[in-house]
Amino acid sequence: MTTTTRRQVLATTGLAGLAGALPAPAFAARAVAGKPDLFVGTGGHGHTFPGPSMPFGMVQLGPDTDNKRWDACSGYHRTDTSIMGFSHTHLSGTGIGDMLDVLVVPTTGPLQLQPGPLDNPDAGYRQRFSEEHAEPGYYRVKLESGVLAELTVTERTGQHRYRFPAGPGHILIDFAHMILDVWDKGTLVDEASLALSPDGLLTGSRRVHRWAKGRRIHFAMRMSRQPDRVQFFGDSDAPAAAGATGVTGNKLKVAFFFDEAGGAPIEIKTGISAVDVDGAKAALAAEAPGWRFDATRKAAARAWTKELDCVKVSGGTEAQRTIMASALYHSFVSPTLFTDRDGRYVGLDRQVHSVPAGEKAYSAYSLWDTYRALHPLLTIVRPEVATLLTRDLIRQTAQSPYGPPIWPLQGVETGTMTGWHAVSVLAEAKAKGIEADYAAAWPMIRRRAFDRTLKDADSTLGRGFYYDLGYVPADKIWESVSRTQEYAYDDWAMAVLADAVGAGDDAAALRQRSRNYRNVIDPSIGFARPRFADGKWWTPYDPIQLGHNPEKYRDYTEANGWQATFLNQHDIYGMIDLFGGDDNYVRKLDAFFTAPSTLPRNAPPDITGLVGQYAHGNEPDQHAAYLYAYAGAPWKTQAMVRRLCVEMYKADPDGVIGNDDCGQMSAWFVLSALGFYPVDPVSAIYVFGSPLFDTAEVEVGKGRRLRVRAIGNAPNAPYVQSVRWNGRPWTKNWISHADLIRGGELEFTMGTAPSRFGMAVADRPPSFGRGAGQGPSA
Template sequence: MMNLTRRTLLGASASLALGAAARLEAAASEARPDLFIGTGGDGHTFPGASMPFGMVQLSPDTDTARWDTCSGYHHGDASLLGFSHTHLSGTGIGDMLDVLVVPTRGPVQLQPGPLDRPDEGYRQRYSQEQAEPGYYAVTLESGVRAELTVTPRTGIHRYQFPAGPAHILIDMSHLVMEGPGEAPLIDEALLTLEPEGTLTGTRRVFRWAKGRRIFFAMQFSRAADRVEFFTDDDQRAGATGAKGKRLKAVLHYADAGSAPLMIHCGISAVDLDGARRNLEAEAPHWNFNRYRAAAAQAWAAEMGHIIAEGGTAEQRTILASALYHASLGPTLFSDVDGRYVGLDHQVHTLGEGERAYSAYSLWDTYRAFHPLQTLIRPHRAAEFTADLIRQTWQSPFGPPVWPLQGVETGCMIGWHSVAVLAEARAKGIAADYAAAWPGIEKRLFDWSTPHLDNSLGIREYDEMGFIPADRIFESVSRVLEYSYDDYAAAHIADAAGATDRAARLRQRCGNWRNVFDAKLNFARPRLADGRWAEPFAPNEVGHSGKWRDFTESNSWQATFLNQHDVHGLIAAMGGDAAFEAKLDALFTADSTLPEGAPPDISGLVGQYAHGNEPSHHVAYLYAYCGAAWKTQAMVRRLLTEMYKAAPDGVIGNDDCGQMSAWFILSSLGFYPVDPVSATYVLGSPLFPRATVKLGQGRKLMVEAPGNGPGTPYVRAVQWNGQPWTRGWIAHADLAKGGTLRFEMSSTPDKAFASRPEDRPGRPA
């Protein structure tokens, strides 16, 4: 691409008072998010326009097929297809990319053409990209200047064409086409030009979320001079619409450059009436700048949640960008009238003030993303909690796993929505947790309940205490993650008064011990007859080259995948010294991975893999064995080595904000190793000062005077002016607001938080 610029212009909405408020305003105006961070490398983010947690993500698509373009966009791709209205942020599987709009000139091309040969189709080279929260602009080689902004449920386009004729292509089929004999990716598609000039459409998509539906209603600021429709194999259809699988519409303008052309596109997963109502409610006028200003104002409020001072300009940009990416989803899924599609595939209507959401990457986000929301956006966390409880009622599979657009994808293992619910309950989020229990109980104890791959082996897990590696793939990771979900589910059983089940779950959550080999101090696979599977190598992802025994990890990483019973793991390894030595060995091991290892195992320090979620809590485990100073050193190293202000600045998939949330919380000096415990383990803050808005006028001030690159260690801590000797702090304390003050040092204080009574995971 040519002359790439990356401006992110958030701006302050009003001047503040002198003193501390003025200092915070200056810091906020300087630290603006760079929306291109994560769009390169394996970050899988997108630079387009979205509202915070909005339904529409209006962004350019550079490709739809490659792993690099799971979000539809990859930095460095030299051409783009057009602009579609829905995108996933940071995921490892691609989907969405609904309703592609292509503004262009010249002969009509109905196929996109190859990425490296855009002249063979409607692809266009591009330049002068500009991205800021709620706004995206780019110049296309056809001479069109494209600008995009959004409301929560509507995409707003403005196109300035050169003088002369031009056209708008609406492509409902730009996903990868199926091969011979394969099931269609798209069916039941429909395009209709309504008498008053609104273009409506729908399609059903079978990509990741199999069978999801999208509906849209699109209005134009001026009527086209001529409209053409095309159906499967680019056959010309009728004058007012088309029906089939691969549909397109072309709107021709004889003098497109006479005035800017605007397009408003409302979407819905419910029906065409929902799309029309969303459009009517949110896009009543044609003033593009007003929509852009409203989006900027919404983002200014969200970006004001955390303001850092000091550090480097790059670090402040990374923090602001991480906060932006941790504010994109879960994405709004209910229409303005409260209707949405449940996981039972039925249309439901919410009560006043309620919202439904989609795109919960729960295997990733229960670890830090959801705890971040609970801390800084408790109202939003309450909405997510109520939504996940509803989804648990509605899903035939019980607690949600990876719900996307009204479809349970079942992606990854476990059922970590239970951990999100248990964490919210532990932190005082009011909800009807007991209502979720019947669905959770069925998933955990009723083997006749329909299941997806995420819960394979649960009967063996219950009856044998482990999952045989010669029967079920990813057996070791399943045991470890099912154990944590059992621990979390016990808290929901408590809320429902199911005391016997709660006791059973608290016993069963110790099943992690049954895949831990105390002779080798590694988690490893076992066969159905109880023997350890051979051969075994801790950096391998499976045994005998036959089975994959771990989920996006190996034994080095999975051994420490024990967030709820760290002190039990320490004892199993032989005590504090042995545990500390094992952590040392993890971080200093040879980083070689076997051929065929998943690309998600990235960001290696030894065999620690920061690029994937199973490792995210591990640097904090030193604090449990009395070596908090090693946690401080490693956390600071990860903060400074694994993130940068560049397109490839996220070391792995951002996974709907989890990688970003790790940076945010760790840069503040604490992290939720076990979110359900409602505590945070202290680490090493990155900035000399940070202000965190907690809602209802409360603020958390994190201070580390004189903090810098040479002072990663903590000498002492104060909470609200009083000495704090513990290596952890409760959510209930931080949520009230106050001042957490770190005294930093260039040399480790090995005595800090080393006493058993000061370590995390111990009774206060």
């Protein structure tokens, strides 16, 4: 270890200024579940939404303030000043938009059929708003028309309650409403229909060609009061014939008019389904049989209380406890339920399937993001959910023409990002003992691993080059460097699954091939570097740039050369060997975190939260702070993790430094604040960092609890001095999942100066099936 002073260490990590700025933690406080702030992440680039949903629920109801710009991917942004209406489906934290199905617009005055622009609410049906309030399972807002809007949900139904002022009013159902983008071309909605039955049930279906191209949504809706008249509108807002009880076309709407909208509230309940209208009707009948808004709200609140009780903390600041609860909440929003009441769902083959009794199908798997921390978190705090997701991904793997899912949304494989990281989730589940029929998924996994004829999505381009050259060439395929590295990690995961089904030869081949990541690391300069088909490297190389031809190509996926250099997660000691040993690797990491925080003009907005060239606001290197632990400098991990927990998250709308990505950013915080993180989820181990709270009590399944204590914790004391596990000294700088989920007490003693804890070669985390100091793999 190089001798250094505490002042030098704090200066290089940014903790020097923080030490005097934060209050000392409370002592001996009782660990409690925090209260989430649902507006955290709704500003900045967080892309979350504040509307109500059930944990992992199908209906995600909420206000829509915009449907056009990138920061409105969720349909909502905290800085907007008007609300278009309330739709029943949203995406939480994504960098691409879709959904916003079945918009409900309660208002007064003349009927307007277009929302109007964001900067001129008076030009359409938009309404300014005030008195906005959100809590798990409930949302309320006062609209400028005088309407008080309240929302709550069950798993498959959205329930609205509107209190109108005295006088006439109307409710518009805009079934043409959706996320829009400047790049959209052609027909975005087709095969749409609306129909009103004699008993007042409104039903509708449509097909949407936005991100998940060809997805279908069906709904069934009832209102608690009979309207005085109804008007349907077809394409181009053409009114249907007087007395019409339905309309077909592409972009449809219907308005319900009330001569006296005041008095008793008008309640609306809506069931949805991706299968058919019957599925939506069944949801409505079973989950919303009467007009019980308040009872539904209380049931939703109880469900969320039960979920959020799984992690309780004490210590830290009040804001940090709010951040923790909010992060936990956002970790339980996605993936979203995708089975109807009878177990039917739409598979990735676009066919209708049924799950076995007790199983569920899910949608909105942001796997490029969530395999890193969200799925590992669920294996700890919600193992029963992790089991359902594992079995669902096995079914989807078997059904998809692409094999292991990439980014499935509403029964459509979007093929978004690079790699096919469902295999990481499955391999992690297998390594952690989750019972499932992995053999059922293996044929399609093996095809993805070896068969050149298997259909490619954008995510999987260049596999032939990868097989033949050992890397994806930059002059042939875009994002070539990241593809090579991501494919190598998936090889590592697939090797675990091959072993699980007895395919030993395949496992050996995949394990060897998983070292292909080295073929885009140029050891002569110590960077991930674009390489061409003839074997030559891109020159002159600039690690700040996104690619060798910035006007045409990106050679990295939402990253540059600096960030891609540390993308490898599964063979850390192999990386250390490439860099020439521990000291060189530590120096390279230091340079990474202290380099000038400059980006090229063509950098995507996803690269945010810079510390040097490390970008916490995006996923490729979110494990990088933990890499010091493998090179004998765990105290640098501890200082940097504490800094990231403090600097990158706030208890306000701009409180998530980048897209939350279906809970990944939030799950990083939850795990890191607890004091450990899965650098390589497939290895089923966690590397120690720096616990943020004095105590944390964590449910780990089967009635067992894990208690994490940080003795001597303080804002200027991020350094682990020693660890005890269930009362006994623990020298390893990591812990296995198998140990952790047995429950017990993990006790950290913290200090203001680095210690030698975890530095010994024997105590460093294992990687690529070997411990530290064992030399290169064959």
